[in-house]
Amino acid sequence: MTTLRVRPALSRNSSSVSPTPPTAASVDWAEIFSTVGEGALQRELDGELPVEAVRLLKAEGFGALRVPTAFGGGGVGLVDLARLWIELAAVDANLPQAFRGHFALVEDRLWHHARSSDQRVWFDRFVAGEMAGNAWSEVGSDIDLPRTVIRPRADGSWRLDGTKYYTTGTIFAEWADVHVRVARPGHPDEVEDPTAIALVDTRDPGVSVTDDWNGFGQKGTGSGTTTFDNVGVPADHVLPFEERFPYQTAFYQLNLLATLTGIAKSALADVVDAVQKRTRNFSHANAPRVRDDAQVLARIGEIAAAVYAAEAATLRVAASVQAVADAVLVGDDEVGALVEASEIESSTAQVVVSELVLRATSDVFDALGASATARPLALDRHWRNARTVASHNPRILKARVVGAHVVNGTPPPYAWSIGGTRRRQDWTEKAPQG
Numbered sequence: 001m002t003t004l005r006v007r008p009a010l011s012r013n014s015s016s017v018s019p020t021p022p023t024a025a026s027v028d029w030a031e032i033f034s035t036v037g038e039g040a041l042q043r044e045l046d047g048e049l050p051v052e053a054v055r056l057l058k059a060e061g062f063g064a065l066r067v068p069t070a071f072g073g074g075g076v077g078l079v080d081l082a083r084l085w086i087e088l089a090a091v092d093a094n095l096p097q098a099f100r101g102h103f104a105l106v107e108d109r110l111w112h113h114a115r116s117s118d119q120r121v122w123f124d125r126f127v128a129g130e131m132a133g134n135a136w137s138e139v140g141s142d143i144d145l146p147r148t149v150i151r152p153r154a155d156g157s158w159r160l161d162g163t164k165y166y167t168t169g170t171i172f173a174e175w176a177d178v179h180v181r182v183a184r185p186g187h188p189d190e191v192e193d194p195t196a197i198a199l200v201d202t203r204d205p206g207v208s209v210t211d212d213w214n215g216f217g218q219k220g221t222g223s224g225t226t227t228f229d230n231v232g233v234p235a236d237h238v239l240p241f242e243e244r245f246p247y248q249t250a251f252y253q254l255n256l257l258a259t260l261t262g263i264a265k266s267a268l269a270d271v272v273d274a275v276q277k278r279t280r281n282f283s284h285a286n287a288p289r290v291r292d293d294a295q296v297l298a299r300i301g302e303i304a305a306a307v308y309a310a311e312a313a314t315l316r317v318a319a320s321v322q323a324v325a326d327a328v329l330v331g332d333d334e335v336g337a338l339v340e341a342s343e344i345e346s347s348t349a350q351v352v353v354s355e356l357v358l359r360a361t362s363d364v365f366d367a368l369g370a371s372a373t374a375r376p377l378a379l380d381r382h383w384r385n386a387r388t389v390a391s392h393n394p395r396i397l398k399a400r401v402v403g404a405h406v407v408n409g410t411p412p413p414y415a416w417s418i419g420g421t422r423r424r425q426d427w428t429e430k431a432p433q434g
Contacts, residue, residue: 032056032060033090036092055172066081081103082317085255089262089265091262091266094218094385096255096259096262101170104248104251106126107325115329132199135164139165145181146162147163149180162180166213169222172222176199179195206231216388218385247324249343251321253317263389264310267303268360275296278290290367317349320341347401350393351395354390
């Protein structure tokens with residue numbers, strides 16, 4: 001367990017976010033993670049959101065880990081951050097993903113601050129415990145053209161309207177990072193290209209967040225529906241999409257890789273504990289005690305090896321993403337090369353880590369009897385959570401990206417999206433000729 005230094009914004013028993021920024025001091029993250037993990041199994045069984053766990057993490061400064069120490073944050077590098085995500089996922093797989101959109105916004109503000117755009121107002125918010133959630137995906141929209149729209153107001157601010165789905169973390173957050181269509185009178189269909197990012201205060205009465213995510217895994221991530229009805233957005237909270245920090249795709253994937261690795265670590269801990277305690281055995285087993293059975297031990301060894309490889313791959317990706325973050329002031333060509341390397345690293349790791357973790361979380365049942373499927377144990381949660389995480393950014397598409405790069409040097413896609421597609425003949429008609 002990595003121990004890093006950030007001062008808690010509030011005591012552990014507090015129920016709200018600190019109104020004033022803290023200064024740096026010591027936080028024992030092993031202890032904090034142990035606390036937030038105490039009710040994780042029961043939350044899974046009851047279908048409850050980890051509201052108090054998120055509140056504690058916010059109060060202790062978890063969301064400010066990447067904020068520079070000069071501004072009261074932890075100043076943590078991405079390799080150490082990935083380690084902490086892994087350890088947090090091992091106690092509750094929902095929590096690192098719930099903070100995924102938040103850390104992406106922090107990273108974006110860090111990038112722009114380093115490029116001489118003062119972001120102290122955002123750093124102060126993060127250090128005070130304020131959190132951002134993700135609000136990008138929609139149902140029914142076209143690829144690259146969200147239906148959620150901002151329109152200019154006479155006073156220079158903007159009005160936001162629309163509905164977003166899979167808004168991970170937003171139900172816990174003070175801010176939403178929203179991908180929007182920009183509408184202006186006089187443009188065709190009132191659409192101005194490109195799209196933008198709106199940073200929206202979720203405490204506005206026009207913002208409504210519903211916990212209606214109905215997937216079979218990662219049910220505590222707060223990945224529900226968020227609606228925006230006549231929400232005011234200040235002009236300086238509307239950001240050009242093309243200025244987003246360039247390594248965001250690899251960064252988002254790094255969070256999921258860390259979550260998968262933490263899930264595998266949790267599954268390994270559970271199966272080891274169960275085998276050590278198990279007294280029932282089969283008449284045709286290889287040893288009187290399950291914990292001495294060579295085949296059982298071999299299976300657990302394979303699971304442990306999968307955890308080892310997944311963690312190593314994840315931390316290697318973290319190092320490649322850190323290399324881009326460190327290159328914030330170099331030339332565009334060098335940044336582009338580093339971004340491409342990190343994208344290929346993250347895609348390669350996604351293919352193999354997903355496979356390793358899905359197999360490991362299934363194989364735990366080979367080491368145990370049918371009683372291990374008892375609902376109160378919820379050992380199936382590891383596979384369900386891993387399968388849900390691995391279904392993001394489909395790995396079969398990433399395998400193709402890696403193969404195309406290895407064989408033909410084809411650049412990977414960067415800021416890609418999901419949505420309704422045109423008919424194939426429409427693509428052919430609009431494809432460049434020659």
